[in-house]
Amino acid sequence: MDYLNTFKKIKALAETGLVYAQNGYEVERNQELVDLSKELMAAIANEPIKAFDTYYLPPKEYPTPKVDVRALILNEDGEILMAKEKMDGLWSIPGGWADIGHSPSEVVVKEVEEETGIEAKVERVLAIYDKRCHPHPPQPWYVYKIMFLCIPTGGKLRGNFDIDEARWFNLNSLPPLSTDRILESQIKELVHLANHPEFPVVCD
Missing domain, CATH: 3.90.79.10 (Nucleoside Triphosphate Pyrophosphohydrolase)
Structure with missing residues (x-):
């Protein structure tokens, strides 16, 4: 399994969800996905979760490569x-x-x-x-x-x-x-x- 690519997909899906969230429930669920993807990346890199905060700036629009x-x-x-x-x-x-x-x-x-x-x-x-x-x-x-x-x-x-x-x-x-x-x-x-x-x- 390509864990790094999985992390990127989860991150993109979660950030897209936050951009288009219609209510508090959707925001909460997508924020959970963001947090999970951050934990996954930290585990892959063997680094503290806070080391990846700069990669998770609040999304303003649809994430692209x-x-x-x-x-x-x-x-x-x-x-x-x-x-x-x-x-x-x-x-x-x-x-x-x-x-x-x-x-x-x-x-x-x-x-x-x-x-x-x-x-x-x-x-x-x-x-x-x-x-x-x-x-x-x-x-x-x-x-x-x-x-x-x-x-x-x-x-x-x-x-x-x-x-x-x-x-x-x-x-x-x-x-x-x-x-x-x-x-x-x-x-x-x-x-x-x-x-x-x-x-x-x-x-x-």
């Missing part, structure tokens, strides 16, 4: 642009959470420049992943990942306040990866898709 946008950028030698995260000291292709007020392609271009110093433009979408379908570490949120192929247009490699450094890597000598953000299998699939524009977008 979070969206992570990331860019595969290759240089003339076929090397992959990667950024080293200060948070965990591990590497990922550049990207991050989608921002309200910006399209996915606008966000990914902004993230690339902010994290690596490289200016880029979007070529096309390579894949749309459901994080649940891949062996990422457990995470409370339900996440969709939009993976873009971007073309470098200028700029100079650098880090920023949350990135130690940015570098180009050969596919056969990847650095230690931040597997919460990207997996080696995903990078290999994205490079394969980038080299075959006739292939359709991969969707989970």
Whole structure:
């Protein structure tokens, strides 16, 4: 049984119920579900229940997945642009959470420049992943990942306040990866898709 996914489903159902509750009875029952899902997550993570309070802000609207946008950028030698995260000291292709007020392609271009110093433009979408379908570490949120192929247009490699450094890597000598953000299998699939524009977008 996928306990983490069960927790996410219970959480989403309960929060939806709270949004649309018509009376005190419905509020009470859905709040019980919220509390149960919090207990389940705490048990899975072996952490105190209060550690998950920030994931249970009072719902204002129908809960939906979070969206992570990331860019595969290759240089003339076929090397992959990667950024080293200060948070965990591990590497990922550049990207991050989608921002309200910006399209996915606008966000990914902004993230690339902010994290690596490289200016880029979007070529096309390579894949749309459901994080649940891949062996990422457990995470409370339900996440969709939009993976873009971007073309470098200028700029100079650098880090920023949350990135130690940015570098180009050969596919056969990847650095230690931040597997919460990207997996080696995903990078290999994205490079394969980038080299075959006739292939359709991969969707989970």
